[in-house]
Amino acid sequence: MSGRMKGKIVSVYGSLVIAEMEDRVVQNSVGYCHRSDGTRLLSEVIRVRGQLADLQVFEETRGLKTGDEVEFRAEMLSVVLGPGLLGQVYDGLQNPLPELAQRVGYFLAPGTYVPGLSTAVTWDFTPSAKVGDSVVAGDTLGTVPEGIFTHRIMAPFAWRGRYTVERIASAGQYTIDAEIATVVDAQGERRVVTMQQTWPVKVPLNVSRRRLLPTEPLVTRVRIVDSMFPIVRGGTYCIPGPFGAGKTVLQQITSRHAEIDVVVFAACGERAGEVVETLRDFPKLIDPRTGRSLMERTIIVCNTSAMPVAAREASVYTAATLAEYYRQMGLDVLLLADSTSRWAQAMRELSGRLEEIPGEEAFPAYLESRIAAFYERAGVLELTDGQLGSLTIGGTVSPAGGNFEEPVTQGTLKVVGAFLGLSRARSDARRYPAIDPLDSWSKYRGIIEPAKVLQMRRLLAQGHEVRQMMTVVGEEGTSAEDFAIALKADFFDNCFLQQNAFDDVDGATPAERQRFVFDKALQVVELDLAGLDKTQLREVMVRAADWFRNWNYAASGSSEYDRYLHEIDRFIADRQQSTP
Ligand SMILES: Nc1ncnc2c1ncn2[C@@H]1O[C@H](COP(=O)(O)OP(=O)(O)O)[C@@H](O)[C@H]1O
Ligand SMILES: [Mg+2]
Numbered sequence: 280m281s282g283r284m285k286g287k288i289v290s291v292y293g294s295l296v297i298a299e300m301e302d303r304v305v306q307n308s309v310g311y312c313h314r315s316d317g318t319r320l321l322s323e324v325i326r327v328r329g330q331l332a333d334l335q336v337f338e339e340t341r342g343l344k345t346g347d348e349v350e351f352r353a354e355m356l357s358v359v360l361g362p363g364l365l366g367q368v369y370d371g372l373q374n375p376l377p378e379l380a381q382r383v384g385y386f387l388a389p390g391t392y393v394p395g396l397s398t399a400v401t402w403d404f405t406p407s408a409k410v411g412d413s414v415v416a417g418d419t420l421g422t423v424p425e426g427i428f429t430h431r432i433m434a435p436f437a438w439r440g441r442y443t444v445e446r447i448a449s450a451g452q453y454t455i456d457a458e459i460a461t462v463v464d465a466q467g468e469r470r471v472v473t474m475q476q477t478w479p480v481k482v483p484l485n486v487s488r489r490r491l492l493p494t495e496p497l498v499t500r501v502r503i504v505d506s507m508f509p510i511v512r513g514g515t516y517c518i519p520g521p522f523g524a525g526k527t528v529l530q531q532i533t534s535r536h537a538e539i540d541v542v543v544f545a546a547c548g549e550r551a552g553e554v555v556e557t558l559r560d561f562p563k564l565i566d567p568r569t570g571r572s573l574m575e576r577t578i579i580v581c582n583t584s585a586m587p588v589a590a591r592e593a594s595v596y597t598a599a600t601l602a603e604y605y606r607q608m609g610l611d612v613l614l615l616a617d618s619t620s621r622w623a624q625a626m627r628e629l630s631g632r633l634e635e636i637p638g639e640e641a642f643p644a645y646l647e648s649r650i651a652a653f654y655e656r657a658g659v660l661e662l663t664d665g666q667l668g669s670l671t672i673g674g675t676v677s678p679a680g681g682n683f684e685e686p687v688t689q690g691t692l693k694v695v696g697a698f699l700g701l702s703r704a705r706s707d708a709r710r711y712p713a714i715d716p717l718d719s720w721s722k723y724r725g726i727i728e729p730a731k732v733l734q735m736r737r738l739l740a741q742g743h744e745v746r747q748m749m750t751v752v753g754e755e756g757t758s759a760e761d762f763a764i765a766l767k768a769d770f771f772d773n774c775f776l777q778q779n780a781f782d783d784v785d786g787a788t789p790a791e792r793q794r795f796v797f798d799k800a801l802q803v804v805e806l807d808l809a810g811l812d813k814t815q816l817r818e819v820m821v822r823a824a825d826w827f828r829n830w831n832y833a834a835s836g837s838s839e840y841d842r843y844l845h846e847i848d849r850f851i852a853d854r855q856q857s858t859p
Pocket of ligand 2: 527617
């Protein structure tokens with residue numbers, strides 16, 4: 280396919296345009312539809328049938344008509360990569376939306392494309408490659424400071440083979456479009472390198488020696504996650520839950536407290552309000568590590584249902600590519616998609632317009648493979664220099680009515696490593712985070728010994744059974760032994776699984792402290808309470824719960840912390856002694 284080719288529009292159906300091509304164009308290449316007023320609208324070729332190309336337009340197609348010209352490009356939908364991405368708020372096509380946070384409901388006019396990175400800003404470049412060095416795609420040529428990170432300027436990821444550095448810029452201030460190196464290949468072909476490069480969003484970016492199995496726990500400081508349903512660096516997880524159950528709050532907590540470097544947040548809201556909330560809340564979040572705005576190490580890619588459907592679908596890929604780019608620098612990146620159900624709905628709409636044969640609930644038949652391909656972009660890479668970089672992906676799913684038996688939840692369940700299912704009953708009872716400890720699971724090994732985790736899961740399941748029985752037979756019909764099990768399960772739930780997201784101490788528990796508290800809680804649930812009647816049992820467990828809750832709120836190393844720990848230890852020793 281050479282340079283630019285032309286075509287003519289034969290019909291327009293909403294965001295779907297059919298054009299007749301003069302030459303054959305390639306699927307997934309981009310084309311600009313020229314409105315007669317001169318506006319150019321970006322689109323993507325999604326199907327080629329003989330001389331006809333089906334184009335998905337990323338804009339409102341009003342004003343586009345039969346006979347209008349289409350200009351095809353020999354390139355795929357791409358993003359620009361380079362220093363300056365952190366802190367940005369983009370739409371699905373990487374247009375910066377700086378004003379969106381203040382101006383609710385403001386979107387760019389159709390045909391307005393703003394470069395994703397500014398060429399006016401200069402960056403403090405330090406070369407790391409030397410003249411004569413042999414370099415391949417992804418190798419570091421130099422660095423610039425970007426926020427709290429060292430941003431690597433890497434040889435273009437699309438390169439094939441080796442190049443020799445012929446010239447490298449000296450340390451100094453450069454814009455992203457300035458030449459920083461010239462390289463030459465074995466045939467003597469010369470190339471100029473700048474600090475920016477492009478990458479097609481639908482192609483995973485993973486230039487590396489190899490992929491490693493993700494095994495290192497990613498500590499989120501959310502106790503129920505780290506201790507019971509762990510996630511790992513380079514792994515995947517999903518958070519399904521009904522509206523209002525706490526999916527977005529959980530992702531915000533994780534963004535702040537998880538032990539990772541860069542956060543990329545793909546906000547796909549159903550209503551404009553949800554995304555506006557994200558844009559309003561996120562910049563206010565304080566990074567506990569720096570005491571400054573969390574935005575300094577965050578990128579937001581957002582869209583709402585007010586935006587054209589194709590742009591909504593593309594936004595998830597745009598976010599994935601930006602996240603992968605920072606992984607190439609040896610950083611640990613967390614990509615959060617909220618909600619993948621909206622993304623799937625965009626897919627369904629597009630598929631409907633193409634009149635494809637629908638699958639379950641009118642989603643396209645390829646829904647599952649698209650979901651799988653998205654989560655497969657996660658992973659730990661050993662980069663070309665031997666360093667490791669990771670991308671962890673977490674997506675929320677918002678099934679209608681909270682019913683998990685639907686295609687998006689089910690398709691996601693098949694591919695992710697951990698399932699953090701939120702329950703309406705728990706959120707209604709304000710038991711936050713409302714992750715259901717009976718329904719959730721993780722295939723990963725976390726910070727607590729699996730045997731201990733299993734022991735607690737059994738207790739929770741038994742406690743639940745007793746509670747269910749009690750609704751039938753009442754407290755009188757329940758044995759003291761069963762009653763003690765229910766109380767112990769409640770104790771662990773209240774004092775460990777539940778956490779106050781809005782408290783500085785309780786809201787974020789480091790791994791070491793989690794292990795310590797978990798073991799103490801285990802000692803309590805292992806206490807032999809035989810011989811106590813129900814009133815005494817309740818009294819004992821309420822006392823234990825009080826100490827633990829106060830302890831959770833006490834800062835590590837404070838005198839309060841020591842005091843509550845002392846009380847707990849004395850309580851455990853007393854109970855152990857009183858057992859014959
Ligand atoms: N961990 C939490 N701690 C305290 N309150 C929470 C927590 N999670 C959710 N909430 C409450 O529930 C409301 C809805 O949560 P949100 O995350 O927006 O739900 P969803 O994204 O699932 O629709 C929040 O505004 C907040 O008041
Ligand atoms: Mg939400």
